[in-house]
Amino acid sequence: MLEINGVAASNGIALANAYCLVEPELSFEKYEITNIEAELDRLKSAISRTKLELEEIRDSAMLKFGEERAAIFSAHLLILEDPEIISALEAKINEKVNAEFALDEIASMYAQLFESMENEYMKERAADIRDVSKRLLAHLLQIELPDYSRISSEVIIVAEDLTPSITAQLDKQYVKGFVTDIGGKTSHSAILARAMEIPAIVGTKTATKTISHGSPMIIDGLNGKVVVHPTEEIHESYRLLERKQREENELLKKYIELPSMSADGHSVEIAGNIGKPEDVDAVLKNGGEGIGLFRTEFLYMDRDELPSEEEQFNAYKTVLTKMAGRPTVVRTLDIGGDKELPYLKLPAEMNPFLGYRAIRLCLEQTEIFRTQLRALLRASVYGNLKIMFPMIATLDEFRAAKALLLEEKHKLADEEIAVSEQIEIGMMVEIPSAAVIADLFAQEADFLSIGTNDLIQYTLAADRMNERVSYLYQPYHPAVLRLIKMVIDAAHNNGKWVGMCGEMAGDEIAVPILLGLGLDEFSMSSSSILKTRGLLSKLSKEKLAEQVKQILLLKTSSEVEQYVKEVLN
Amino acid sequence: MERSFKITASEGIHARPATLLVSSATPYKADVQLTYNNKSVNLKSIMGVMAQGIPAGAIVTISAEGPDEAELLNKVEEVMVTQGLGEKC
Numbered sequence: 320m321l322e323i324n325g326v327a328a329s330n331g332i333a334l335a336n337a338y339c340l341v342e343p344e345l346s347f348e349k350y351e352i353t354n355i356e357a358e359l360d361r362l363k364s365a366i367s368r369t370k371l372e373l374e375e376i377r378d379s380a381m382l383k384f385g386e387e388r389a390a391i392f393s394a395h396l397l398i399l400e401d402p403e404i405i406s407a408l409e410a411k412i413n414e415k416v417n418a419e420f421a422l423d424e425i426a427s428m429y430a431q432l433f434e435s436m437e438n439e440y441m442k443e444r445a446a447d448i449r450d451v452s453k454r455l456l457a458h459l460l461q462i463e464l465p466d467y468s469r470i471s472s473e474v475i476i477v478a479e480d481l482t483p484s485i486t487a488q489l490d491k492q493y494v495k496g497f498v499t500d501i502g503g504k505t506s507h508s509a510i511l512a513r514a515m516e517i518p519a520i521v522g523t524k525t526a527t528k529t530i531s532h533g534s535p536m537i538i539d540g541l542n543g544k545v546v547v548h549p550t551e552e553i554h555e556s557y558r559l560l561e562r563k564q565r566e567e568n569e570l571l572k573k574y575i576e577l578p579s580m581s582a583d584g585h586s587v588e589i590a591g592n593i594g595k596p597e598d599v600d601a602v603l604k605n606g607g608e609g610i611g612l613f614r615t616e617f618l619y620m621d622r623d624e625l626p627s628e629e630e631q632f633n634a635y636k637t638v639l640t641k642m643a644g645r646p647t648v649v650r651t652l653d654i655g656g657d658k659e660l661p662y663l664k665l666p667a668e669m670n671p672f673l674g675y676r677a678i679r680l681c682l683e684q685t686e687i688f689r690t691q692l693r694a695l696l697r698a699s700v701y702g703n704l705k706i707m708f709p710m711i712a713t714l715d716e717f718r719a720a721k722a723l724l725l726e727e728k729h730k731l732a733d734e735e736i737a738v739s740e741q742i743e744i745g746m747m748v749e750i751p752s753a754a755v756i757a758d759l760f761a762q763e764a765d766f767l768s769i770g771t772n773d774l775i776q777y778t779l780a781a782d783r784m785n786e787r788v789s790y791l792y793q794p795y796h797p798a799v800l801r802l803i804k805m806v807i808d809a810a811h812n813n814g815k816w817v818g819m820c821g822e823m824a825g826d827e828i829a830v831p832i833l834l835g836l837g838l839d840e841f842s843m844s845s846s847s848i849l850k851t852r853g854l855l856s857k858l859s860k861e862k863l864a865e866q867v868k869q870i871l872l873l874k875t876s877s878e879v880e881q882y883v884k885e886v887l888n
Numbered sequence: 889m890e891r892s893f894k895i896t897a898s899e900g901i902h903a904r905p906a907t908l909l910v911s912s913a914t915p916y917k918a919d920v921q922l923t924y925n926n927k928s929v930n931l932k933s934i935m936g937v938m939a940q941g942i943p944a945g946a947i948v949t950i951s952a953e954g955p956d957e958a959e960l961l962n963k964v965e966e967v968m969v970t971q972g973l974g975e976k977c
Contacts, residue, residue, distance in 0.1 A: 390903075390904055390907065391903070393907050393911070394903050394904075394907045394934065397907055397911065397934040398934055398935060400914075401932075401933045401934050401935050401936075402930060402932050402933055403929075403930055403933035403935060403936050404933070404935060429935055429939075432939055433938075433939065436939075436941060438941060440899070440902060441938070444903065447903075448935070627943075627944055627945045629896055629898075629944050629945050630898045630899075630944040630945070631898075633898030633944070633972075634898050637898075
């Protein structure tokens with residue numbers, strides 16, 4: 320038995336035999352040709368055969384994965400027939416070299432051009448050029464590339480990396496998971512595995528060297544673990560676990576269409592947290608009733624400059640349009656702390672979590688903030704937008720942020736640009752000072768959203784990234800629960816609604832407590848939505864409201880946990 | 889004959905927009921150039937168009953010359969606008 324660890328890129332468990340993808344050797348010699356016309360014909364005929372093959376792959380990808388995924392092959396076809404590339408190839412062949420050599424020279428030149436670009440996205444386009452040129456080279460050499468669509472038994476794919484054209488040929492019925500040597504959570508194969516809803520471990524470094532074709536293996540997508548030649552005992556335990564997960568997922572599916580309602584008929588909203596516009600699909604697929612947190616930082620990260628108003632407008636518009644009128648809470652930029660933007664050139668700080676971040680930065684660098692607010696306001700007409708400010712510590716900050724928002728709104732009105740009149744303006748409660756005076760905030764904010772990840776670490780003064788004090792990260796600490804109660808009561812006393820958008824909102828011990836405390840909106844990662852809705856449907860809100868009074872008198876986090884477990888049973 | 893556009897696609901002219909633009913121009917006979925930042929490329933060349941790295945907000949000029957230049961520019965404009973890639977300016 321052999322264990323390999325890698326990056327957990329897509330959740331789930333798979334048990335099947337290894338299918339090692341080995342690409343055929345496409346080697347050739349450079350030689351001088353005598354008949355230029357004949358060589359040009361040979362190139363032309365290879366291009367037309369490659370074209371037919373790509374069209375076939377595109378059509379089959381269209382059937383298997385839909386238009387979005389097939390689009391990459393429309394791009395490949397255009398690369399293949401790119402007039403600039405073809406005339407460069409012809410010019411090279413006119414220098415009396417063979418077509419293979421000409422192709423290698425020209426394709427490498429273009430691939431290097433893209434690789435040298437600063438933009439990450441453009442760098443990746445080099446892979447498309449190499450992919451197309453490999454296919455054309457195989458046709459020139461008359462070597463057949465393996466047809467992976469012929470896989471007809473259950474397998475786990477083991478490869479160095481997966482190219483777009485390989486993955487588009489894989490049939491979900493038989494391909495149970497991926498293991499790759501390279502790549503991270505956002506690499507092509509990781510994204511594809513999540514779209515196919517199969518487990519994947521990437522970045523194992525050694526998988527292709529240590530796993531042989533046909534070996535029985537297990538992949539555990541939650542823990543990033545690969546087990547090759549498992550013992551019978553381990554195999555059996557994973558088989559049971561896999562079956563249990565599959566059955567649970569089946570059972571949860573019935574909650575997709577059902578409203579989020581407690582056993583005694585009280586409705587709440589279960590929403591999803593997103594980081595990118597495309598994450599909306601997963602929220603809707605899991606029956607999310609809204610978005611409780613759109614972290615807008617992603618728009619600013621992995622790039623060299625601030626995103627323009629237009630770019631942001633398009634991103635917000637996409638999200639709001641897809642959500643089709645469902646409540647969508649967007650949090651304004653929360654950068655600083657552990658999330659850096661190199662191009663802002665912020666000085667390093669001793670205590671980044673207590674430093675210059677989020678609203679503190681936005682209220683000083685108001686141009687950055689105003690651009691985002693304008694983009695949000697302009698997008699507001701496309702859906703049900705609610706805006707909240709992060710890291711509010713004082714009433715002055717909230718007022719200042721709101722004033723900037725209203726200023727931009729008036730400016731847009733002067734420019735005769737439409738803005739929704741229904742936008743709610745709220746704030747995150749994640750600093751203890753804000754929780755303690757939530758009654759004052761609730762008079763001025765339209766809603767409050769409790770950010771538990773930060774609220775817990777600030778309340779217990781424990782950095783959640785520091786393993787040595789991680790025991791202090793206690794969501795059920797009586798102080799945390801009492802603060803949450805203060806916030807919920809303060810909002811309700813002022814006729815406002817209150818949500819929660821930290822990990823805690825989907826935690827099975829916390830959910831009964833939060834329901835009993837009267838929380839209105841639970842926002843969590845999409846994958847937790849159905850489980851939480853299932854749990855809620857079994858709980859009585861009125862009974863919990865009584866039990867919560869007891870819970871708030873308990874003395875420690877573990878007493879709380881124990882009590883809730885007993886109540887649930 | 890030429891027309892200018894302001895790019896509004898949130899990611900700029902990346903693979904999908906480039907594919908749409910190049911596909912819209914390819915069927916026509918006229919020669920067509922895309923100019924951005926004083927650099928011109930063949931609009932029928934996807935590599936050339938992508939290599940320009942055109943970001944959102946950029947102003948590009950598309951000039952065509954040939955028997956069907958007007959039809960070509962109309963088609964390009966239609967694709968720009970209906971696919972949300974850019975607006976005429």
